[in-house]
Amino acid sequence: MRTIAIIGASLAGLRSAQALRRQGFDGRVVVVGDEVHLPYDRPPLSKDFLLGKCEAVPLADQEDLDELGAEWRLGVRATGLSAGEVSLSDGTTVAADGFVIATGGVARTMPGTHVLRTLDDATRLRDAFAGAQHVGIIGAGFIGAEIASSARALGKEVTVVEALPTPLTRVLGPEMGAACGQLHGDHGSTLITGVNVESVNVDGGIKLADGRLVGADVVVAGIGARPATDWLAGGPVDLNNGVACDAGGVTNLRNVVAVGDVANCAGHRAEHWTSATEQAQVAVRNLLAGETVATHANGGYVWSDQYGVRIQFAGRATNVVRVEDGSIEDRKFVATYRDDRDEDAVVGVLAMSNARLFTRFRRDLR
Structure with missing residues (x-):
C-alpha cells in the first residue's frame, strides 16, 4: 500500500495513524475530519471544560503530529466511499489503497435541547450554563450524570429525567445502577425515573409523559449516540448497527477496516475511550497484512467521574x-x-x- 486514508480525526483516527507509523508504514497517510479541530480528548468536555478549569485538551502535541507526517483534511465531511477513493463534502476526492473508518458516533437529539459530543457542543453548553439557574438533563447515563455533576458544582439547580426505572441498568444492572443513581440525591440533584419525556418547551422546561412540567433554563439531552454511517449508505461496505466487521476490525472489503464507536466488531460495538485505542492497533495490523491476522478482545472498560x-x-x-x-x-x-x-x-x-x-x-x- 502506498496511500491510506483515515476517515475520522478524533481519538480512533489519531491512534490509527500512530499505529500505522509504529508498524512500519512509511507511505502517504491522509486524515479526514468533519470538525475543524485537531484531535482533542473528549472525556474532559463534560467535566473540567464545563467547569472552566481547562480548554480543549490535545491528544497529541504539535511535535508528535509533525512526526506522523500525515496530511490533515479538516472541516470537510466524507460523503461516500468506493473501492479506491473517498468523496468529500468540498467536492474533492482522496484516492487510497487502504481505508480506516473512524467516524465515531452522532449524538441523538431532541428539539429544544443541547447535546454534548464535540468541542463545539461543549462550548455552546458552557455559554448556556453561564446564564442558567436550573438545568434539566434528559438521560441518566454516564454523560448525563457527568453533566449533572458539573452543573451542581457550578451552583445550578439540577433535575435529571430517566425513562428507565433505574439509571444505567443496561450497563451495570439494576442493583449497581441504583447505587450510582443515589449520587444525584447525595449532592442535591433531583432524579426522576420511570417516565418518558413528551416534549421540551421552547420557553424552557421539560414536559413529562405523565403531565408534569420540569422547569429548566437549559435542557441537555444525554440519550446516547448512533454510529456515523450515513455517508456509507448504499456503498460497498456492509453496515449493521455501525460498520460490520470481524473481531479484527476488517470489513467485507479487505482494504477497509473500522475502529472506535462506529465499528461493530463481531456483533459488538464498544463506545469507550480504551476500546478506540486498542482496536486501532489491531485493525491497522490487519489492514497492512491484507487479512485478519489478529483480533481484538474487548475488555469493556469504562470510567466516569461524578460528584x-x-x-x-x-x-x-x-x-x-x-x-x-x-x-x-x-x-x-x-x-x-x-x-x-x-x-x-x-x-x-x-x-x-x-x-x-x-x-x-x-x-x-x-
Missing part, C-alpha cells in the same frame, strides 16, 4: 453481584459480577472510589 466520585467498570454485568469490599452506603466499594452458570467465575467488576482494588479484581476477569 467527586470515580466509577470504574470492566467486563460485563450479570444478575449475580457481590460486594467484595466497602459498602454502597459509604459510596466506596468494589463489586464483582459472577457468571450465571458458574458463580466462581468473575466476569465483571465495578468500583466506586476504589481504584486499587478495582485493578486487582480486573486482572482476574474471565
Whole structure:
C-alpha cells in the first residue's frame, strides 16, 4: 500500500495513524475530519471544560503530529466511499489503497435541547450554563450524570429525567445502577425515573409523559449516540448497527477496516475511550497484512467521574453481584459480577472510589 486514508480525526483516527507509523508504514497517510479541530480528548468536555478549569485538551502535541507526517483534511465531511477513493463534502476526492473508518458516533437529539459530543457542543453548553439557574438533563447515563455533576458544582439547580426505572441498568444492572443513581440525591440533584419525556418547551422546561412540567433554563439531552454511517449508505461496505466487521476490525472489503464507536466488531460495538485505542492497533495490523491476522478482545472498560466520585467498570454485568469490599452506603466499594452458570467465575467488576482494588479484581476477569 502506498496511500491510506483515515476517515475520522478524533481519538480512533489519531491512534490509527500512530499505529500505522509504529508498524512500519512509511507511505502517504491522509486524515479526514468533519470538525475543524485537531484531535482533542473528549472525556474532559463534560467535566473540567464545563467547569472552566481547562480548554480543549490535545491528544497529541504539535511535535508528535509533525512526526506522523500525515496530511490533515479538516472541516470537510466524507460523503461516500468506493473501492479506491473517498468523496468529500468540498467536492474533492482522496484516492487510497487502504481505508480506516473512524467516524465515531452522532449524538441523538431532541428539539429544544443541547447535546454534548464535540468541542463545539461543549462550548455552546458552557455559554448556556453561564446564564442558567436550573438545568434539566434528559438521560441518566454516564454523560448525563457527568453533566449533572458539573452543573451542581457550578451552583445550578439540577433535575435529571430517566425513562428507565433505574439509571444505567443496561450497563451495570439494576442493583449497581441504583447505587450510582443515589449520587444525584447525595449532592442535591433531583432524579426522576420511570417516565418518558413528551416534549421540551421552547420557553424552557421539560414536559413529562405523565403531565408534569420540569422547569429548566437549559435542557441537555444525554440519550446516547448512533454510529456515523450515513455517508456509507448504499456503498460497498456492509453496515449493521455501525460498520460490520470481524473481531479484527476488517470489513467485507479487505482494504477497509473500522475502529472506535462506529465499528461493530463481531456483533459488538464498544463506545469507550480504551476500546478506540486498542482496536486501532489491531485493525491497522490487519489492514497492512491484507487479512485478519489478529483480533481484538474487548475488555469493556469504562470510567466516569461524578460528584467527586470515580466509577470504574470492566467486563460485563450479570444478575449475580457481590460486594467484595466497602459498602454502597459509604459510596466506596468494589463489586464483582459472577457468571450465571458458574458463580466462581468473575466476569465483571465495578468500583466506586476504589481504584486499587478495582485493578486487582480486573486482572482476574474471565
